[in-house]
Structure formats: C-alpha cells, structure tokens
Amino acid sequence: MTSVAFSIWLxxxxxxxxxxxxxxxxxxxxxxxxxxxxxSAGHALAPWISALVIAGCGMAGWFVLGGTRQxxxxxxxxxxxxxxxxxxxxxxxxxxxxxWFVAERLRVSSQADIFRLYxxxxxxxxxxxIVAILFAVGFxxxxxxxxxxxxxxxxxxxxxxxxxxxVFGFMLFAGAGIGGMxxxxxxxxxQTVLAFTAIAVLAGxxxxxxxxxxxxxxxxxxxxxxxxxxxxxxxxxxIHFTSGLGRGGDxxxxxxxxxxxxxxxxxxxxxxxxxxxxxxxxxxxxxGIAAGQTWVAAGFFGALVAFAIALIGAAGLVxxxxxxxxxxxxxxxxxPWFAAWIFIGVLASVQLLAGxxxxxxxxxxxxxxxxxxxxxxxxxxxxxxxxxxAIAVLAVLAMxxxxxxxxxxxxxxxxxxxxxxxxxTPLLGVAWVGWFTRPAVVTGVGFGIAGVILTEPLGYEILxxxxxxxxxxxxxxxxxxxxxxxAANMTxxxxxxxxxxxxxxxxxxxxxxxxxxxxxxxxxxxxxxxATAWSVTLVWFFLAAGPxxxxxxxxxxxxxxxxxxWLLGMPSMWAWALAGWVSGLGLIWFLGYRMEMAxxxxxxxxxxxEPLRLRKDESQSERxxxxxxxxxxxxxxxxxxLIAFSFGG
Amino acid sequence: MSKPAIPxxxxxxxxxxxxxxxxxxxxxCFLLEGFSRDAYLVSLAGIAAIVAGFAAxxxxxxxxxxxxxxxxxxxxxxxxxxxxxxxxxxxxxxGLSMSDYWSGLTLFAVLxxxxxxxxxxxxxxxxxxxxxHIRPADSDTAP
Numbered sequence: 009m010t011s012v013a014f015s016i017w018l019x020x021x022x023x024x025x026x027x028x029x030x031x032x033x034x035x036x037x038x039x040x041x042x043x044x045x046x047x048s049a050g051h052a053l054a055p056w057i058s059a060l061v062i063a064g065c066g067m068a069g070w071f072v073l074g075g076t077r078q079x080x081x082x083x084x085x086x087x088x089x090x091x092x093x094x095x096x097x098x099x100x101x102x103x104x105x106x107x108w109f110v111a112e113r114l115r116v117s118s119q120a121d122i123f124r125l126y127x128x129x130x131x132x133x134x135x136x137x138i139v140a141i142l143f144a145v146g147f148x149x150x151x152x153x154x155x156x157x158x159x160x161x162x163x164x165x166x167x168x169x170x171x172x173x174x175v176f177g178f179m180l181f182a183g184a185g186i187g188g189m190x191x192x193x194x195x196x197x198x199q200t201v202l203a204f205t206a207i208a209v210l211a212g213x214x215x216x217x218x219x220x221x222x223x224x225x226x227x228x229x230x231x232x233x234x235x236x237x238x239x240x241x242x243x244x245x246x247i248h249f250t251s252g253l254g255r256g257g258d259x260x261x262x263x264x265x266x267x268x269x270x271x272x273x274x275x276x277x278x279x280x281x282x283x284x285x286x287x288x289x290x291x292x293x294x295x296g297i298a299a300g301q302t303w304v305a306a307g308f309f310g311a312l313v314a315f316a317i318a319l320i321g322a323a324g325l326v327x328x329x330x331x332x333x334x335x336x337x338x339x340x341x342x343x344p345w346f347a348a349w350i351f352i353g354v355l356a357s358v359q360l361l362a363g364x365x366x367x368x369x370x371x372x373x374x375x376x377x378x379x380x381x382x383x384x385x386x387x388x389x390x391x392x393x394x395x396x397x398a399i400a401v402l403a404v405l406a407m408x409x410x411x412x413x414x415x416x417x418x419x420x421x422x423x424x425x426x427x428x429x430x431x432x433t434p435l436l437g438v439a440w441v442g443w444f445t446r447p448a449v450v451t452g453v454g455f456g457i458a459g460v461i462l463t464e465p466l467g468y469e470i471l472x473x474x475x476x477x478x479x480x481x482x483x484x485x486x487x488x489x490x491x492x493x494x495a496a497n498m499t500x501x502x503x504x505x506x507x508x509x510x511x512x513x514x515x516x517x518x519x520x521x522x523x524x525x526x527x528x529x530x531x532x533x534x535x536x537x538x539a540t541a542w543s544v545t546l547v548w549f550f551l552a553a554g555p556x557x558x559x560x561x562x563x564x565x566x567x568x569x570x571x572x573x574w575l576l577g578m579p580s581m582w583a584w585a586l587a588g589w590v591s592g593l594g595l596i597w598f599l600g601y602r603m604e605m606a607x608x609x610x611x612x613x614x615x616x617x618e619p620l621r622l623r624k625d626e627s628q629s630e631r632x633x634x635x636x637x638x639x640x641x642x643x644x645x646x647x648x649x650l651i652a653f654s655f656g657g
Numbered sequence: 658m659s660k661p662a663i664p665x666x667x668x669x670x671x672x673x674x675x676x677x678x679x680x681x682x683x684x685x686c687f688l689l690e691g692f693s694r695d696a697y698l699v700s701l702a703g704i705a706a707i708v709a710g711f712a713a714x715x716x717x718x719x720x721x722x723x724x725x726x727x728x729x730x731x732x733x734x735x736x737x738x739x740x741x742x743x744x745x746x747x748x749x750x751x752g753l754s755m756s757d758y759w760s761g762l763t764l765f766a767v768l769x770x771x772x773x774x775x776x777x778x779x780x781x782x783x784x785x786x787x788x789x790h791i792r793p794a795d796s797d798t799a800p
Contacts, residue, residue, distance in 0.1 A: 201675040
C-alpha cells in the first residue's frame with residue numbers, strides 16, 4: 009500500500025466525524041426553541057444521556073494524553089491516578105442530586121446561577137466563570153495542542169500543527185455554537201462511546217505489541233529488580249518537606265503519599281466545576297445520577313483507567329517505542345485505519361470537554377456577568393447571539409495560545425482543576441452545610457484561590473515579574489496546589505462561619521434549606537449509617553489515596569533473598585490501586601444508594617416564586633459599573649507597570 | 658422549567674449512531690486489517706463486529722418499536738453495493754489473495770443470509786415471504 013493510501017484514513021475519518029457532528033448540531037438546532045433550549049437543552053436531556061456524557065467528559069482525554077505519559081515516565085509512583093474513576097465520581101455522588109433539586113426549586117440551570125441566588129455573591133459568579141474559562145482555554149487547549157502535534161506526526165507533516173489546531177477550533181465552534189447545550193449532550197453520547205472504545209482498543213494494541221499481559225509484567229519485573237528503576241514501583245514515603253519543584257525539590261522523590269492524596273483531591277475538582285453541573289442541570293430527571301456515577305463513571309470509566317490507561321502507560325515504561333506518540337506512529341505505519349479510529353476517539357474525548365467548557369465559559373461571560381451586571385435589557389435572542397460570538401472568540405484565543413504561548417497555556421491549564429476544587433466549600437454550603445455563611449465561603453474561596461496560585465508556576469512567575477521571589481516552588485512539601493488551596497479555603501470558611509451570623513440567609517437560601525429538611529431529608533435508616541459512612545470514607549481515602557499507599561509498596565511482593573516476585577503477577581502498587589478501585593466502587597455504591605446521597609427520588613418540586621417587586625431602571629448603575637471597571641483596569645495596569653519597573657527583574 | 662420529553666427518535670438515533678461508531682468502525686478496521694495481512698480470522702472478526710452491529714441495531718429498533726428508517730436502508734444497501742463492486746473489481750483484476758477472496762465471500766454470504774433472518778424475526782416466516790410475494794388479488798385492486 010502506498011504512503012498516500014496510508015495517510016488518507018485519518019482525514020477520511022475526521023471528515024466523517026465532522027459530518028456526524030454537524031448532523032447532530034443541526035438536529036439540536038431544529039429541536040431547540042428559544043434561549044432556554046440553547047442554554048440548557050430545555051432541561052430535557054435524558055438521564056442516560058447525561059450519565060454517559062458526564063463520564064465521557066470526566067477527563068478521558070486527559071487520562072489518555074497525560075495519564076499514560078505520567079505512568080510511562082514515573083511508573084507506579086502515583087497510584088492515585090489509577091483510582092481516578094472513583095475520585096471523579098465521588099463529587100457527583102455528594103453534590104449532583106441535591107444541586108439538581110436546588111436548581112429545580114429555583115428554576116435555574118447553572119452553577120453561577122445557584123451561587124448568585126443562594127449566596128447573592130458576584131464574586132462566586134466570577135470565580136465560577138473563571139474556572140470555566142480556565143478549562144476552555146487552558147486545560148482543554150493544552151490537550152488540543154497535544155492532539156494537533158499528534159495529527160502532524162500521523163500525517164507525516166502534511167497537516168501542520170497550526171492547521172490542525174485551526175480545524176479543531178472550528179469544529180469546536182461548530183459543535184457548541186450552532187446547537188448549544190442540546191448538541192453537546194447529543195453528540196457527547198457518540199463522543200463518549202468513541203472515546204471509551206479508543207482507550208480499550210489502544211490497550212488491546214499495546215498488549216498485542218508487548219506480547220501479552222504476562223510478557224509485559226515480566227519486563228516490568230526486570231525494571232523493578234534494577235536498583236536504578238526500582239523506585240518507579242513504589243510511593244516514596246508519606247511526605248517530604250522540600251521547598252517544591254523548581255526550588256530544590258527533587259522530582260524523583262516528589263511522588264509521596266501526600267502528593268497522591270492531593271492529586272486525587274485535584275481530580276475531585278472536575279465534578280465540582282461548572283462544566284459537570286451544566287450537564288446535570290440540563291437533565292430532565294435526577295434519577296440517573298446514582299447509576300451514572302456508580303456504574304458508568306466509577307465502574308466502567310474507573311475500570312478503563314485502572315486497567316487500560318495503566319496498561320498503555322506501563323508499556324511505555326518498559327519500551328519507549330510504546331509511549332503514546334511512538335505508539336500512534338507505529339500503528340499508523342502498520343494499520344492506519346486503526347490509528348485513525350483511535351485518534352478519532354481521543355479527539356472526541358478532548359473535543360467533548362473542550363466544547364462543553366467553551367460553551368459554559370461563554371455562557372458565564374454573557375449570561376452571568378455581562379447581562380445581569382452591565383446590560384440587563386439584553387434580550388434572550390441577543391444573549392444567544394452574543395454567546396455564540398463569545399464561543400468563537402474563546403476558541404480563537406485558545407487556538408492562538410496553543411500555537412504562540414504554550415508555556416502560559418500550560419500554566420493556566422494547571423490552575424483549572426485546583427481552582428475548581430476550591431468550589432467545594434460553596435457547594436457544600438448549598439447542599440449540605442447550611443451554616444456556611446456567605447462571607448465565609450466568599451473569604452474561603454478567595455483564600456483558596458490565593459493558596460493555589462501561590463503554589464503553582466503562574467503565581468510565582470507573576471510575583472517574580474513584580475520583583476518578589478517566593479521561597480518555595482511548585483507544590484511545596486510534595487503537596488499539590490489543590491490541597492494547599494483547600495487548607496486555606498476550609499480554615500477561612502470555618503473561622504468566618506464561626507464569627508458571622510449563621511441565620512442571615514436570603515429568601516432563596518431559606519427555601520433551599522426548607523427543601524432539604526422536608527421532601528429531601530434523609531431517611532432514618534440513612535441517618536443511622538452516617539457514622540459508618542464517615543468511617544468507611546476516611547479509611548478508603550487513607551488506604552487508597554493517602555498515607556496508607558505506602559503499604560502498597562510491599563503488600564503483594566514476596567522476597568526470597570535477592571529475588572523478588574509479584575504475588576499477583578503485576579506490580580504490587582498496581583494491584584493495590586486495583587484493590588482501591590474495587591473498594592472505591594463499593595464506597596460509591598454505598599454512599600449513592602444506601603446513604604441516599606444520589607438515589608432516585610420521586611417528588612415534585614414546585615418552582616420558587618420570587619416576591620413581586622417593581623423593576624428598577626438599572627441603566628444608570630450599569631453605566632457606573634462599566635466606568636468603575638474601566639478605571640479599575642487602567643489603575644491596575646498602571647500600578648502593575650510601575651511595580652514591575654521599580655522592582656521587577 | 659418545563660420538562661418536555663425528549664423526542665424518542667433522537668434517543669433511538671443516538672443509540673444507533675453510537676453502536677455503529679463502535680461496531681461499524683471496528684468491523685471496517687478488522688476487515689481492512691484482514692485484507693491487508695491476508696488473515697482470514699482477522700477478517701472474520703470484522704464480519705462478526707458488523708453482524709453484532711446489525712443485531713444491536715435490530716434490538717434498538719425493537720425497543721423503540723420501529724424498523725429501519727428509509728435513509729438507513731438506503732445507506733446500508735448503497736454500502737453493500739459499493740463493497741460488492743470493489744470486491745468484483747478486485748477479483749476481476751486479480752488483486753485478491755485466497756484469504757481476501759474467502760473473506761469477501763463470507764461477508765456477502767453473512768449479509769445475504771442476514772436479510773431473510775431479519776425479516777423472519779420481524780415479520781415471522783410467513784410474513785417475511787409476504788413482504789416479497791404480491792398476490793394477484795392485491796395487484797387487481799391496485800389503482
């Protein structure tokens with residue numbers, strides 16, 4: 009077969025993918041009527057669609073592109089990656105059901121709306137929008153960049169990276185911009201199925217090239233027997249009090265148990281982000297949440313991560329010719345149709361997340377910031393048009409950053425998950441902890457964001473620009489920024505809640521509290537299991553993601569003199585992670601069903617009727633806001649320039 | 658917040674697309690791999706995937722109490738025709754190995770057998786025959 013015949017498959021499959029995407033965008037646009045249909049699919053997505061799509065956009069692309077690379081480079085030092093399915097599903101169990109009912113009661117369809125009505129806090133609305141933008145431009149943008157590079161490699165340079173990223177950007181706009189939320193939901197089903205299949209097929213190819221599971225593990229055992237590479241198979245202690253990466257911290261010993269725990273917590277940020285909630289709140293019923301989070305996300309997707317992603321990464325560890333990029337090139341040379349099919353699957357997973365993130369970010373900018381605070385007379389139709397324009401602008405911005413400023417892109421991407429994790433406190437305040445006050449969560453989230461920024465490269469680079477050198481680098485004490493942020497966040501939230509009036513709730517918040525004390529109150533049986541639930545959850549975190557991981561270093565190893573054997577025919581830490589995934593699945597089931605945190609409920613929730621108020625003319629105050637925004641921007645810029653000139657390097 | 662039920666045709670179509678995105682592509686890839694490597698068993702895996710795709714499609718049709726839509730039937734028959742033409746072209750130019758030859762024949766045999774089997778499961782044996790057999794009385798009453 010000629011090289012042309014070999015390279016035709018990828019463009020052919022991509023064309024087919026685009027055709028199917030446009031078909032579903034057209035179907036969605038035809039079915040959608042009015043802005044409600046565009047922004048929230050008319051709250052009519054079927055529960056099974058949401059369950060599947062939430063699992064699909066739960067960072068499948070990140071696990072393929074980033075997770076496999078992490079294992080190929082660092083081995084099994086970060087087993088919390090392999091329990092990613094559980095870490096991602098857990099917030100869904102904790103929050104989705106209650107937040108769906110809150111949205112149903114208040115008749116809203118996004119996280120920012122919930123924050124605006126429950127806490128009356130523009131700050132939280134802004135943070136929610138920023139998180140969506142970080143996912144759209146940074147997190148997904150970085151993955152699109154990696155895919156563009158892969159497309160260039162697979163086509164032998166015939167499709168340069170720039171062209172590939174432009175095409176992918178156009179596809180994102182076409183999918184999300186034309187059909188809105190309904191198109192994301194509909195096409196998301198196909199993207200999810202393609203993504204999951206691609207991961208499974210890729211793992212199958214890896215097994216084929218490695219000579220089977222036993223042969224792969226025999227090679228891994230040889231690596232484990234060598235003193236140089238043996239550390240790749242164990243967690244290096246509980247904590248190291250280093251100054252962090254870039255400030256003397258040694259990357260080789262940075263993968264401690266606390267690094268694992270904090271990474272798992274960062275992964276738990278995804279389902280607290282406005283992206284996942286957008287899907288949940290566009291669903292017509294909450295009765296698929298338990299099944300979706302337990303069996304699809306934690307079960308099926310969790311199994312893919314624990315087995316398939318681990319296999320692909322492990323193959324790259326023993327043979328650099330099987331690292332993802334090299335693996336794709338090898339497939340392209342031998343079976344270009346398989347390479348194209350798998351590439352489409354990975355593309356689908358990245359585009360699902362990127363499309364949803366672009367949509368939520370654009371909606372946040374237009375519907376949650378511009379319209380309520382700067383132009384309340386904006387019609388619904390104009391909101392839709394403006395949102396489409398915002399999607400296009402964000403897609404172009406992401407595309408430009410992918411090609412011109414990859415370092416900044418990477419720094420922004422690193423903030424997405426830890427920032428999203430900081431939203432746990434306001435979400436807990438809405439769903440479970442009614443005594444978290446508005447000032448407390450606002451202060452907490454502010455401190456949390458500061459904590460994240462100060463322990464990530466973006467923060468210390470910015471401060472360095474202004475002449476302030478932090479004594480620590482990235483992730484000091486081998487703790488991920490998500491946990492540093494949450495430590496500051498939770499401390500501030502608890503202290504401020506203790507000293508502020510906990511009964512000062514707005515009318516909407518009082519309605520929500522009544523809802524949780526009334527029709528959604530836990531049953532006596534579930535309340536009786538609370539102590540058990542706390543114990544089981546803490547034990548699971550300790551053993552599967554926390555300090556207990558050090559037991560996994562030796563749990564399934566038999567040593568006879570100098571000879572080491574793996575009792576289960578696989579690295580002990582991998583087996584430990586698999587045990588963590590199985591027990592985690594049980595935990596998710598227990599919390600979801602037995603504790604009724606996500607179980608189906610059949611109650612009708614009447615809409616909350618706001619007291620009638622005379623509408624004020626806001627145009628004067630809106631003009632003032634614009635003036636204040638412009639002046640603040642100018643003053644901030646001038647101050648930044650002055651400080652940089654005075655103290656900057 | 659009104660909650661109109663989603664049009665069931667969309668849900669059914671989504672499932673159909675999802676099935677063919679997996680099993681159709683799998684079938685195509687394994688068939689091509691089998692033809693490329695002259696491996697009959699690999700081709701057979703591709704054929705099995707395509708048959709599984711049809712079976713799943715029929716199950717979905719049964720769940721939604723519907724049959725193949727005209728567009729789907731046209732696409733299926735069109736694809737069958739294109740594959741048949743490619744096979745005949747390959748055979749005529751002598752470009753087929755024995756493995757390719759048997760793979761192609763198996764595919765056509767399975768697809769050809771599949772049609773009466775599908776009709777008999779949907780309409781029953783007698784009903785399936787009636788789909789083709791037009792009685793003279795029917796013709797007489799036709800305008």
